[in-house]
Amino acid sequence: MTTEDGRPRLQGPLGLTGRAPAPDLARGWMLLLIVLANTPFYLYGRAHSQAGFHPLDGSVTDRVVQAVLITGVDMRVYPMFAFLFGYGLMVIYRRQGAAGVPEPEAFRLLQRRNLWLLVFGAVHALLLWGGDVLGAYGMAGLVLVWLFRRRADRTLLVWAAIGSGLLALLAAFTMFGAWATLATGTAAQAGGGMPDWMTASASAEGVLSAALARLMMWPFLVFGQGLLGMAIPVAILLGFWAARRRILEEPWQYRRLLWITAVGGMAIGWVGGLPHALAHIGVLGGMEQVMWAFSGLQLITGLACGLGYVALFGLIGDRLAGRPLGPVGSAVSAVGKRSLSCYLAQSVLCAPLLAAWGLGLGAVLGSATMAVYAIGVWLVTVAFAVWLERRGKPGPAETLLRRLSYRERRPAVPREEPGRAPAG
Template sequence: MPPLPGAFAPIHAAQRIPALDVVRGFALLGIFLMNIEWFTRPFQQMGSGIDPAAAGIDRSAAWLVYVFVQGKFWVLFSLLFGMGFAVMSTRGGHGAQFRRTYARRCVALLAFGLLHALLLWPGDILHAYAIAGLLLMALGEIGNRARLGLGIGVYAVLAALTVVGGALLSVLPAEATAEFAKAGEETDAAAAAAARVYAEGGYWQVVLQRARDFATVALPAAMMVVPMALSVFMLGAWLVRSGRMHDIHAQRGWFARLALWTIPAGLAFVALSVRVGTGFDGMREMGPMLLATGLMLLGNLPLALGYLALVVLGLGTPGLSRLLSWLAPAGRMALSNYLLQSLVASTLFYGYGFGLWGQVGRAGQVLLVFAVFALQVVASGWWLSRFRFGPMEWLWRWLAYGRRPQLRL
């Protein structure tokens, strides 16, 4: 159904910013590389670093993902969400129509996230994005410099507090951290129980386990994730409102400088984190684990910005640009592909599917990710040659705008 004349409606394909779709496709690959481990490892161990059971090529693969992918692509994906908000608000202003549409958009995303967590994977990020998106809208139309300052400031403060908390816990005597050791035993028991359910349970048993994991791990983590996502959203909005993403060829010098500044800084913080450790005994090593996490957070944002800059620079390079453009269809269907990745992984690893829980090493997981993603890239190109939106993107727009958009080309 076509939009009414003058109505605030979904953006036409020709009006999209091509660079954003390419970067979104690139981020989608990194997200899958990071997430797949947690379809075959207890969710209670998230944050404890590299699996101590990994050895040989599996440990090498785990180390590479931990150092160069984990956390960085989550930030990159968050930057893109903020950019999408800026594009949408630029078209719709901050009037009542925009606010109603964007609020419905976030509520629909929250519903998608909760269903994703219960039916496919408890590590969902969409629910946190939905809440942060509503907070971003509530901030209203603030100056672009204020966006930049708030984005960097909030992110840096949260990361620094994590570093300080970890450092303080690291120097406390063992008697003062005895409660953490007790909590570690409870976490180990919960992880073992969850692993049994995921490996052997039927579908509804796994659904109940996902609900427990989401309530006990993901929701408490949202206290940190939501404000960090909000801060990165503001940086993404700043990038679009500053005009950097609209004419990337004219901004090549700026992106080159961004890469030169952010990549060394990010690698320095990541190196400090790795020096503290890459694997921890959960709650029993809460101090070092928090310290390493905080340092990694300080490295994640600059590295994500560096990755963004490198992709944009690649888009201005003949040959490399043609290769990167293959990612654009997958990026245009990012929501559909994100959920499809969870469907594939949960079917492969959980007991109600092929039951491969614990049987595929980290190197095998990486190969699987590249194979599935290559198929997604091809399938996304095929789909978008026939339809205007991905299936979930079409539903999302319908729920947000209140009118069913035309699907077929």
């Protein structure tokens, strides 16, 4: 299809029908994990560890919930999200090439989308959630699309391996440092947990002071997590590579790879997260002074676990190919089709009710009740997505992002020369 001036028309995102099930199912379930991972941030007014936002106290049920989240959710979801983000970018780029859109125009489309995602993240952080990841993905997308969109598959894998190796070295150094500190008895008294500037937006009672705290936190995530943290760039590069091979769209051709990645990735993630969980709830005693060491371990094992989760949904997509999704699968898929809107809706449902500048429920909830609240938030977004699905409408945030990203230049209208009648 071409525009009126004969140029190939930019191909918009996939419609609401005829889509491969795996990516949408993965995004839909991922948003449940995201809200479970984010809501402990609002448990303010109590002591936290040096490697997370989970409180150091709580009932037995609270401790079990904390252990489950640290093992299977914390630092495991955003690499999964990053992989799907990179996969989606390359699908958009691939569709433009198939439609005959010139490569520079396709490149500008991706960069406009990444830039607007960065803007969405800044507004999201200013108004509601300092832990926003949209900015981090937008920034990483700007850099990685510029550097790697035309690079060979082998190059993508080599640089992903280099990034993974750096994360593994970081984990090894931090664990060695913790061992040396404990062995020599030089550990200082345990600190007060996460820095105050990272938790202030939840505990600040003033709206303006909370917004300022969020804006202080957001750039750290955009550059620190989005680029320097390595896990997001690695996951995005692997998403580029997988999309070129249509792994989630044609999973039946990659069953062996998906099985190895799913089993291996989740095993690495859960086994790697278990020591942190056991130390946090006190089963591994004497670790209070070196809890910081688990941050590096969580990065590399979280990357593996996130990729394992994606591969699991690839296998599920393989089983569901050509079959009805059923009511549950259809509902989750509806959320996945509107993942941006549902992600932003989580903040609307959480920040004003949980933060101190709002109703302040985060001060009275425990880890278990907060998890129940998080599940309730996700179910509300499911109902919203199903309502839109039945009406055949995309999410409002997706609609806005598409309009901003896919703008097309109108053909120039020739100006009439003075004293000359118009042609025709």
